Amino acid sequence: MEDQSQFRLLSERRFLPFFLTQFAGALNDNLFKQALLLLVTFSATSVLGMSLDMLSNLAGLLFILPFFLFSGIAGQVADRYEKGKVIRWIKLAEVLIMGLAAVGVWHGWYGALLLMLFLTGVQSAFFGPVKYAILPQVLKDKELVGGNALVEMGTFIAILLGTLLAGVLTKLDSGQQLVAIGLGLLAIVGLVSALMIPKASPAAPDLKVSLHPLRETWRLMAIAKENHNVLLSVMAISWFWFLGAAYLAQFPKFAQTHLMGDETVVTLLLAIFTVGIAAGSMACERLSGHRVELGIVPIGSLGISLFGIDLYMNMPDQPIPSDWWMILTDGYYRQVAIDLLAIGFFGGLFIVPLYAFVQQQTVPDKRARVIAALNVFNALFMVVSALMGILMLVVIGISIPEFFLVLAIMNLVVAAFVYQQVPEFALRFVIWVLSHTIYRVHHHNLERIPEDGPALLVCNHVSYMDALVIAGAVRRPVRFVMDYQIFSTPVIGSFFKLAKTIPIGPKAKVPDIYDAAFDRIDEELAAGNVVCIFPEGRLTRDGEIDTFRPGVDIILERRPVPVVPMALQGLWGSFFSNCGGPAFRHLPKRFWSKIHLKAGEPVAPEQASAPVLEEKVRDLRGDAR
Numbered sequence: 001m002e003d004q005s006q007f008r009l010l011s012e013r014r015f016l017p018f019f020l021t022q023f024a025g026a027l028n029d030n031l032f033k034q035a036l037l038l039l040v041t042f043s044a045t046s047v048l049g050m051s052l053d054m055l056s057n058l059a060g061l062l063f064i065l066p067f068f069l070f071s072g073i074a075g076q077v078a079d080r081y082e083k084g085k086v087i088r089w090i091k092l093a094e095v096l097i098m099g100l101a102a103v104g105v106w107h108g109w110y111g112a113l114l115l116m117l118f119l120t121g122v123q124s125a126f127f128g129p130v131k132y133a134i135l136p137q138v139l140k141d142k143e144l145v146g147g148n149a150l151v152e153m154g155t156f157i158a159i160l161l162g163t164l165l166a167g168v169l170t171k172l173d174s175g176q177q178l179v180a181i182g183l184g185l186l187a188i189v190g191l192v193s194a195l196m197i198p199k200a201s202p203a204a205p206d207l208k209v210s211l212h213p214l215r216e217t218w219r220l221m222a223i224a225k226e227n228h229n230v231l232l233s234v235m236a237i238s239w240f241w242f243l244g245a246a247y248l249a250q251f252p253k254f255a256q257t258h259l260m261g262d263e264t265v266v267t268l269l270l271a272i273f274t275v276g277i278a279a280g281s282m283a284c285e286r287l288s289g290h291r292v293e294l295g296i297v298p299i300g301s302l303g304i305s306l307f308g309i310d311l312y313m314n315m316p317d318q319p320i321p322s323d324w325w326m327i328l329t330d331g332y333y334r335q336v337a338i339d340l341l342a343i344g345f346f347g348g349l350f351i352v353p354l355y356a357f358v359q360q361q362t363v364p365d366k367r368a369r370v371i372a373a374l375n376v377f378n379a380l381f382m383v384v385s386a387l388m389g390i391l392m393l394v395v396i397g398i399s400i401p402e403f404f405l406v407l408a409i410m411n412l413v414v415a416a417f418v419y420q421q422v423p424e425f426a427l428r429f430v431i432w433v434l435s436h437t438i439y440r441v442h443h444h445n446l447e448r449i450p451e452d453g454p455a456l457l458v459c460n461h462v463s464y465m466d467a468l469v470i471a472g473a474v475r476r477p478v479r480f481v482m483d484y485q486i487f488s489t490p491v492i493g494s495f496f497k498l499a500k501t502i503p504i505g506p507k508a509k510v511p512d513i514y515d516a517a518f519d520r521i522d523e524e525l526a527a528g529n530v531v532c533i534f535p536e537g538r539l540t541r542d543g544e545i546d547t548f549r550p551g552v553d554i555i556l557e558r559r560p561v562p563v564v565p566m567a568l569q570g571l572w573g574s575f576f577s578n579c580g581g582p583a584f585r586h587l588p589k590r591f592w593s594k595i596h597l598k599a600g601e602p603v604a605p606e607q608a609s610a611p612v613l614e615e616k617v618r619d620l621r622g623d624a625r
Contacts, residue, residue: 006146006285014138015147017196021087022131023154024190025094028183029120030162032101033063035179036113038170039105060386062114066121067379071129072216073209075372078130079365080207083137083200086130091187091194094123098187102180128375133368136359137200141451141475142290144356152281152352160274164267204365220373223366229422230361230370233354236297236418238377239411240351243304245385246407247273247343250393254400258315259333264324269340276341280348287349291475292356294425295432296349301415303346308408311339315401423498424477430495431472434465443473444598449564451476454525455602458552458613459566460545460621461534463576464489466568467501470532473597479524481533484513502531504551518554525559532566535610543572543579545621548614560605565613567620570595596624 009015037059078086101116103109131151139147169178210216224231251269255261280300287296316332327333362370392403419425435441449455457478459470467480480496484503487493502524504517524531533555535548556563573579598620603613 006143006150006282009139009143009147009150013196014198015150017193017198018087018134018138019150019154020193021091021190021197022127022151023158024186024193025091025124025127026155026158027162027165028094028098028186028190029124030159031166031179031186032098032120032162032183033059033117034163034166035105035170036110036117038166039108039176039179040110059114059117062118063121063124064379064383066118066125067128067375068217069213070122070125070217071372071376072218072220072369073211073213074126074375075129075220075369076207076209076216077126078133078368078372079202079204080209081202083130083134083202084194084197087127087134087197088191088194090123090127090130091191093126094120095184095187095191097123098183102183105176105183106180108176125375129368129372132355132359132371132374133203134200136364136367137203138198141292141360144360145288145290145292145352146285148355148359149281149284149348149352152348152355153278156274156277156281160271163270167267203367207365217376220369220376223369224373224377226366227361229424230358232418232422233358233361234370234374234377236414237351237354237358237374238381239414240347240354241378242381242385243407243411244277244347245382246389247340247404249386249389250400250403258319258400259322259327259336260319261322261324261327265322265327268324268327268337272337272340273344276344277348277351278344280345280350281352282348283345284349284352288353292353292360293428293432294353294357295428295430295472297353297425298415298419298429299432300346300348300350301411304343304350305408305411305415307339307342307346308404308411311336311343312401312405312408314339423500427471427495427499431468434468435472439465439469439595441469441473441595441597444596446473446475446597446599448599448602449474449476449530450562450602452528454528454559454561455530456525456552456555456561456563457530457532457566458535458548458563458617459532460568460617461536461539462543462568462571463539463574465571465574465576466534467496467499467532469568469571469595469597470566471499474530476530478530478532479521481517481521481531483538484510518551518558521555522559525555525561531555535613540572545614545618548610548617550610552608552610552613556605556608562602563605563608563613564602565600565616565620567598567600567617567622568595569598569621569624 010019097116097119101113101120104113104116132148135147135151136144165182166179169175169182172178224234248270251273252266255265255269259265284293284296287293314332314335322330322333327337358370358374359367389403392398392406393400398406419429449457457470457474459466464486467478467482471478471480479500479502481502481504482496484505486496487501487503502517502520503513505513507514521531521533533552535552536546537549537551538546540546552563600616600620603616
């Protein structure tokens, strides 16, 4: 049996060299940034006549400024040229930049190191778009979440290790020399691993690269806006970086003031938060079932807010001096650690599916430029995060725990807005919860559903949950056609409206709804979407398949598309079926139902008809109800 674990990718050449390249780069960036700040803080009285506070803020600006200046060009380059070659050129530039930085660190040329920090930001701005744009080209669709999880895990572990390594090395007598050697070696490791990255063909080989930095950065915004769902997902990712930057910026003061901790506590808080994000990222693949599953994104956002509120609620009233060991062993302080770990974990659940969704839903020839736009938004949101921290903590004067509470509440508001704008998040959330609690769904041959282009699914109709079960199993978004009276059902009716379900009713009774339904079906199929109908026209009353009505013939006459017969087993007897009385009005005969969803071979439109499809669905279902 084929190994489905995401860790399998680390043994394959199409992924491992890329993973090592990005890991070494992230580690090197953070080693350099942190070492520079520490060396200036404890080894130099001033740099270019600037105070330490001014220098710290300038360093942050110098690293982030290139994302605003050069992301537009970087996105074009990643779309225009072969991505493996782009990465190798970027890593060669890193060797040169870090070589000069190593000389500067060795000799203590701190003024020159600020220039190197800016160039490091330039190199990172060019690497960002190609880093995420290459994944859909080298990974299969079912590997996309696992690959992104490994990248996010590697990135955050590299951030942690770079920060810790800088702290350890700069304390040694020969710390400057060791940091310099480390910078050079990591850059070489990144280049060597980049040389082994397989070829990834250019997505837009005819694109003309424009070298106007600010104008091209502005154009990125227009490209990102072309797909509304992708744009909101980009904003949601940037919101995560807003939250992450806000938490990380407060850890030193939070540890000192509210935990009365020493420097080991600051390091521990950083480690706990980072490990939580890495763990949440790695959990995504298992929770998503090897697919881009938006249903776990709301779980992530809810977890971030709930544990953020819990962090505020569990702050000790009278803190006592602490070190890293007390944080782990004292009851009050341990709860703080658990909350930060959980915030990081749910942050990982939140961000990985969003990255995969953006990659999957963006057209290939603009993917890198959309990622470049994402990087610009990330940088902008982190700047706003810093400004908001100053406003809340310095100007208004609230405490850091109160600031964390504000962040948790703001996260709920932002999440509610995004999910209202993109109903698929809420839809997938409900489906995910149902399919992982009261139902255990087993899929059979769903790969027979076309990966792209229009398709019509026909299935037996057992319960009000049929559409949700199918939607949760099929990888592509599905538009369902259902009885218009369902829309008047409390809760479920609102939910189906949110899911853009197409209402239909008898022509003799509601002719307008009947005609509008077939128009909508034709529009969806013409747009290349998947439509699912239940040709029986109503829920089964005895568990058996009723006669298929001729609506399917009308659909195919107007729009000939492939038809995939499907069959549900195991829902008869549930609370949502008519077994034992009308649905919702009887006790279920089954709990924790084991459900099977089967797909048959696609039927060509000229061979499909209501009687033919009915026979195929009956054969697929068999005797099981």
